Every structure is written in structure tokens, then in C-alpha cells.
Amino acid sequence: ENLERLQNMSHAEKVQARDQLLARLDPTVVSFLRSRRDAATKPGCSLEDGARTKVGPRPEDAAPVSPKKPHDSLGSTSEEKPTEKRLSLDESELPIRPSEAAQRWLHMDQVEEEKLEWMTMLPPAKEPDSKDPVVGRFDFEGNLVSPSAEIPTHHGLHHHGDSPQAAGYSTAEILQFLRSSVRSQRLLALQLLERMLTKHWEGRYAGLLAETDLADHLLGSGLAPLLRSALDDRSTLDAALVALRALVVSRPQEEVLKRAFLWCLGHRSPFLQPVKRVEGTNELTDLELSQADIVKALLRMDLLTRLSYVLRKCCPGANAVASTLLILARMARHSLQSATKILDHPGLMELVFEQFLPQHWGSPAVVSGKMAQAYGSPMWSALELVRSLAAAGRSLADTLLQRYPLEESLSAYLALDPSASRLPGSDCLCLALEAVRTWRVLLAYELAGGLCLALFPVVARRLQLCSCFELDGEAFDLEYGAC
Secondary structure (H helix, E strand, O other), X not given: OHHHHHHHOOHHHHHHHHHHXXXXXXXXXXXXXXXXXXXXXXXXXXXXXXXXXXXXXXXXXXXXXXXXXXXXXXXXXXXXXXXXXXXXXXXXXXXXXXXXXXXXXXXXXXXXXXXXXXXXXXXXXOOOOOOOOOOOEEOOOOOEEOOOOOOOHHHOOOOOOOOOOOOOEOHHXXXXXXXXXXXXXXXXXXXXXXXXXXXHHXXXXXXXXXXXXXXXXXXXXXXXXXXXXXXXXXXXXXXXXXXXXXXXXXXHHHHHHHHHOOOOOOOOOOOOOOOOOOOOXXXXXXXXXXXXXXXHHHHHOOHXXXXXXXXXXXXXXXXXXXXXXXXXXXXXXXXXXXXXXXXXXXXXXXXXXXXXXXXXXXXXXXXXXXXXXXXXXXXXXXXXXXXXXXXXXXXXXXXXXXXXXXXXXXXXXXXXXXXXXXXXXXXXXXXXXXXXXXXXXXXXXXXOOHHHHHOHHHHHHHHHHHOOOOOOOOHHHHHHHHO
């Protein structure tokens, strides 16, 4: 109808209608439309050329090649413009042919070849690069994926990175996810790193990676600064704390120390430092220092200040709080200097005793048999931190007794009745066992002896109970009695 009306109008009527329309429009809108028209009518910028894009290169689109003279070959290389990369797609591998899509749906005449390439069949798998120090790829559970394994694509382990045909994620791809601006990708990277590092300390990858240690490789790739930066992101804070604990704390090593605690003089645990001492740390970058000594690197990155702020202001979940306390305990076992820095950090230990070593507490929120909220409830990991500080030296143990209500808390935990504790069973048993260990460390320094008189009825009942234990009894009973 509009076209018919325009055909019936004279030239003067068209000019008059145009002037009336321009008078009613905003001048800025008119100038914008005219600028678009001018840009579209420039040579080589025709809109119709882009609308006729087809899959694959067309012979008629190629520019005619003119013969060059010998003396023009040298100077022509700097003036040539790089040609665009054209993809050759097999339309039979696509769910629908682009030509059919253009006829059925609006604006589907422009073919985006880079996106369509991800919908085609996977290219054949490449052989792993022997120069890559870590040739392994990992699934979502942190398990190594065999290069020869045939894994369906719907498992979500393909179509990523530079090798879309390879199943699993390489360490480089995981660290790239950790740098991503997308929260879900950062969370995926942190969860993968936690599972991978846990399996690494358990020895699951022994002999399976190509002449390298996974933790050393990740630290050399910049994992420590990345995790420190992740602690500043509230959206990934809990996952970052758990991943950092997996990097710093070796569970098998902790179990060995707890077993050795039962020996004669086992409470005198050695400091856990690298075999090769680091000198001149001021000249090293954070990345270099993290490869040589992870605890010193974290201390230089102001980790204590950040962890203290997180516990005081952010109030993370129980798992993240436990991870934070275990990180601090591992740092306290590094050296006397590290333990002193933790003990003297402003407000840190006050918060630990106030929130995680209370003498009286209510019923915490429990989900699936585990504590969901740690604040206001006793945490065995907090008591392990206190024991690690006390084991670093008698002066630190004496400071703990003078500054904080350590004896009162120990008295409550040593006399704890599991049936009336209102804590999950496993947490209650670990708390009672950790209280006995901490008391043993203090008694070795001839400190906290007054608890023997205050808790004499409790101690007498426990000794009588321990005398009835059989050697083939429960492991916890034997460990509790040996302490």
C-alpha cells in the first residue's frame, strides 16, 4: 500500500512530505540516520555483500590474480593486507543446512562459520605433546582421563580450549577458567583444583604424570597469586578457601603427624619447612617465592590480614571456616616466626576463641550430619590451631594461657559428654581428642597443671574406661587412651 501511494505521488509532493517529516523529527536522529546511510553507500561496504555470505569460499568471490613483475615482489609484501580466514564446513554434519535455515527463519541468511564449526563432528584426536610437562587431562572429579578413552561428548569434557577433540581439562585450561570473568567458570576451576590437589597428596597421580609434580607445576603456573586474588571475590570466597587448604595442607601428612603424636615425645612435632632453605627472599617475586616456600609467600601476600577480615566480616560457611583454621594451623607448623606472626596478629586469636572455642554453646545448624554454620560453636580445627601454636615453643604456650581463656575451654571440652554436646558425632569426638592432645602439649611445658585437680573425677573415670579397652577395639578409643 505504501509503495503504491509513493508511485502515485509527484516529485513535488514527495519533497513536501519529506520536509514535513524532517521538521517533526529530532535533528540528532536525522543526522544519525544520514551518517549510517553515508557509511553504507561507501565503496566496498555494501550491506548486500554481507547478506549473501555462504558456507565455504566461493570461486567468484576471489579477486583476480594479476601477474607480478620480478622487481615488484620485494616491495609488495609489506603492502599486502592479511586475508580473512575462511572455514570450509561440511553441511552434512550440521543439524540443518544454512540454506534451509535462511528460508525458514528471519535473519538467518548471514552464516557465522566460527559458531557453526562447534556443531560439526570432532576432529581426530592429536597425540599428546611430549614437551608439555603435564600431559594429563582431568575430569570433573579430578581423575586423570586416558587419551585413548572414548568418552561421549554429552559428558561435557569436550569442545573447549585449543583441543576440542580431547576429553578432559588440562591444567592450563583450568587456570584460564580461574582468570575468567564468568563466576561459574571460576567456581568450576576452584572445585577442580581442590579435588586434583587432594588426590595429588594422596598419591593418586604417582607415576601417571610425565616427570613432574602436580603441585609444583601448578605453583610454577601462578596458582598461589591466583588463589590469593580469589579470596578477594565474595562470590567465590568459600570455594577459594577450600582450594587453598587443599594446596597448603596435605591430609596424609597430617595423619602421620597425629599418629606420631602417640609416640614418646611425639608432642614435639618438627617444623614443616622445605628441604632447601630460601635465602634472599626480598629479591624474589611472589611467584618465585611460592615455588620455593609457599608459607613464606602467603605471609608476604598479607594472607593473615585477609583471613582475619574474612572470619570477622564475611562469615563464611562451616567448611570454609574449618579450611581457614587448618590453613593457619599449617602455617603455624612452618616455623617459630610464622607461629609468632599468627599469635600476634591483631584481633585474630581473640576472634578464634570468641567464636570457635566458646565455653557454652547452643545447637548449631546441621545439614547431612555436618555443621552448616560454625560461628558460636566449638571447632576442633580451631583447637588444632591452638595446639600448633603451643607446640611451636613454651613462650607461645604461656602467652596463650595468659591472654585467652584456654584453660576454661579445655576444661569444658575434656569433660564433654558426646550425648549432650549438641554437636555432630564426628565433630564431638574430634574435639574431645584434640582437647587431650592440646592438654598434653601444655603439661609437657609444666603448664595447665591445675586442670588435673579441677577435672580429677573426669580424669579418673576416663582412665578407668581406657583400662578396659582391647587392642583390637575401635581406633578412636585406642588413640584417645594413648594420648
